[in-house]
Amino acid sequence: MKSIILNGVQNMARRKDHSPEELKALVIGAVLGFLQNEPAKKLSLRQLAKMVGYSPGTLINLFGSYAHLILAANAATLDLIADKLSKALVNTQNPQDQLSVIALEYLNFAKQHPFQWQILFEHHLAEEDEVPHWQLSRIDGLFTLIEKCLEQLNPHSQNDERHKASRVIWAAVHGICMLEVDNKLFAQDSVTGESMINSLLSHYLGSWKISNQHQGDDQQ
Template identity: 50%
Template sequence: MARRNDHSPEQLRALTLTTVTAFLEQQPAADLSLRQAAKLVGYSAGTLINLFGSYSYLLLALNGHTMDEMSGDLSAAMDQASTAKDKLRAMAEQYLAFAQLHPHRWRLVFEHRLAEGETLPDWQQQRIDRLLALVEECMLPLYPDASTTEIQLKIRTVWACVHGIVHLTLEDKLFATPAISGKALIDDLLTRYLPA
């Protein structure tokens, strides 16, 4: 593919993320390659490597883009609720809804692994911390006397359970007869786990 200089690096980065995001709305990440991404964007694979550093970091940047969108959706859902429990429930249900609406993008966030020797950039760790901070915001009022260690355990327990429910719902692996929705499982989890 011939070299192009139609876009600034910032524009090309945005174009790449938008284009690959659109691809993942229809097809799984396993169906994408660096060459295919480059072809979709209309630039050479080398240009994308120069821009992102590697194909792995391109996918990581895409995951950052997805996490930003997810964080915005979760925050908006929380803003519609008044109590800490209702905020947590709204956030968990929106997390499920996001995964159901964008399953390929959601899976990529959790399935992508950096190559050995590659380190998670600070900008991605900040996104992870931001998502966990949303859970913490809901849970701190429910456990006002909990130590830092206790609250961190509770945050990750709720996060792991909700994430597991979402994953099993997407994979259709709940194996319940009659069928049970992910939303019903989230409601049951939070009703039983959270203090009255």
């Protein structure tokens, strides 16, 4: 297996048969596969390189850095989530039910892929380089989805009211998912992520959808 050593110091560099895009997909697959069983803390560039049969350096000049490699994996995760959400929506018409489906599907993903989901939010880029635009547009798509439901829920609502409400709902659902995945709810067994999401949506939306029925007087 080891190549021939000549001259005391020697050799290597055998070109594999993967295009850059194939290799990227291979690596991202390895990341997500690893995170199915092991926490993000245990992931490393060197292990990853071993898994896909390339050297650490190859992965670095493919993605730019280890941080950007993780970012690429996170982008794939976001795509996967967006796909699940839109698929879950096709059989639901009522806008409040749609929001419920979105939130519960999101929770479901977090519970089924806790490590993959955690790394989405625990991975911080160095402050010098900003989040790439393609990442931003993915997130924007999720917000737009929520805002559309809100518009159906209350057609009299203003744009900026829906904008704010979408952020509140997203953040709240996200907080519930996070504490559920981290097991930091310290709640009795009857209180699950599902029941919390139901409580949140029914109460928040119940009040929100009637708050602007007449002459647009916002509460806050």
